[in-house]
Amino acid sequence: MKFFVDTADLEEIREAADMGILDGVTTNPSLMAKQGISGKQNILDHYKRICEITDGDVSAEVISTDFDGMMEEAMVLKDIAPNIVIKIPMIRDGVKALSALSGKGIKTNCTLIFSAGQAILAAKAGATYLSPFMGRIDDISWDSDLLLEEIAEIYEIQEMDTEILAASIRSPLHIVKAARLGAHVVTCPLKAILGLLNHPLTDIGLEKFLADHRKANS
Numbered sequence: 001m002k003f004f005v006d007t008a009d010l011e012e013i014r015e016a017a018d019m020g021i022l023d024g025v026t027t028n029p030s031l032m033a034k035q036g037i038s039g040k041q042n043i044l045d046h047y048k049r050i051c052e053i054t055d056g057d058v059s060a061e062v063i064s065t066d067f068d069g070m071m072e073e074a075m076v077l078k079d080i081a082p083n084i085v086i087k088i089p090m091i092r093d094g095v096k097a098l099s100a101l102s103g104k105g106i107k108t109n110c111t112l113i114f115s116a117g118q119a120i121l122a123a124k125a126g127a128t129y130l131s132p133f134m135g136r137i138d139d140i141s142w143d144s145d146l147l148l149e150e151i152a153e154i155y156e157i158q159e160m161d162t163e164i165l166a167a168s169i170r171s172p173l174h175i176v177k178a179a180r181l182g183a184h185v186v187t188c189p190l191k192a193i194l195g196l197l198n199h200p201l202t203d204i205g206l207e208k209f210l211a212d213h214r215k216a217n218s
Contacts, residue, residue: 001178001179001183001184001185001186002023002024002056002184002185002186003016003021003022003023003185003186003188003193004022004023004024004025004026004056004057004059004165004185004186004187004188005022005024005025005026005187005188005189005190005193006025006026006027006031006167006169006187006188006189007025007027007031007189007190008027008031008032008034008035008037008046008050009031009034009035010049010050010053012189012190013025013050013053013054014053015190016190016193017053017054021193022054022056023056023057023185024054024056024057024058024059024083024185024187025050025053025054025056025057025058025059026058026059026087026109026131026165026167026187027047027050027058027059027060027061028061028087029043029061029063032046044076044077044080047060047077047080047081047084048080048081051080051081051083051084052081054083055083056083057083057084057085057107057128057129058081058083058084058085059085059086059087059109059111059129059187060077060080060084060085060086060087061087061111062074062077062086062087062088062089062097065089065091065093065094066093067093067096067097067100070088070093070094070097071097071100071101074086074088074097074101074106078106084107085107085108085109085128085129086101086106086107086108086109087108087109087111087131088101088108088109088110088111088127089110089111089112090110090111090112090113090118090121090122094110095121095122095125096125098110098122098125098126098127099125099126101126102125102126102127102128103126107128107129108126108127108128108129109127109128109129109130109131109165110122110125110127110129110130110131110162111131111167112131112133113130113131113132113133114132114133114136114137114147115147116147116150116151116154119132119151119154119155119162120154120158122162123155123158123160123161123162126162127162128162128163129162129163129164129165129185130151130162130163130164130165131165131166131167131187132144132147132148132151132164132166132167133167133168134148134166134167134168134169134170134174134177134178135168135169135170135174136168137168138170144174144177145177145181148164148166148177148178148181148182148183149181149182151164152164152181152182152183156182163184163185164182164183164184164185165183165184165185165186165187166178166183166185166186166187167186167187167188169186169187169188169189169192170188170192171192171195172192172193172195172196172198174186174188174192175188175192175193175196176196
């Protein structure tokens with residue numbers, strides 16, 4: 001399974017790259033705003049800086065909700081770097097844009113997925129990635145596990161090439177569940193990935209090893 005970092009923070013991206021676990025990046029206008037990035041050219045420049053850190057896919061989100069607007073934005077975004085992926089919302093004109101961009105050989109990430117039906121449409125339109133939002137689904141007391149399992153089963157039966165990119169990851173447990181249920185990619189804050197390191201028995205074991213080492217060398 002691939003790890004994408006969901007952020008606009010260049011230091012977080014560099015840290016993930018230095019650890020050797022970075023496969024790509026996703027970001028959005030809200031994450032850009034958290035880093036104080038605003039204005040069209042500044043946002044484009046920031047995407048470019050992200051692409052200079054990683055050769056992995058970097059999802060760049062369109063703002064328009066109409067077909068012509070999405071296509072116009074996509075043509076600008078794709079020229080930033082070869083590894084840019086166009087993030088498109090799951091709406092009627094979004095499906096149309098997914099199909100048009102796929103026909104041009106441009107990678108896409110269909111975002112805001114909350115049902116298996118939407119996942120089928122996105123794959124049919126040729127989306128490279130599909131982003132079901134695990135955390136937001138769980139927030140309204142639906143079961144994101146069932147949705148991921150259903151999408152993975154449908155994609156396998158129908159031999160669909162779209163990769164499942166589990167998004168809205170809130171915890172290390174979400175990452176483990178996504179891996180178990182067949183997601184090809186998870187995108188999450190670096191904090192959630194680093195949370196996979198933690199286990200009390202590891203801490204206890206390490207302390208015992210160090211204590212024994214101190215005794216043996218005192």
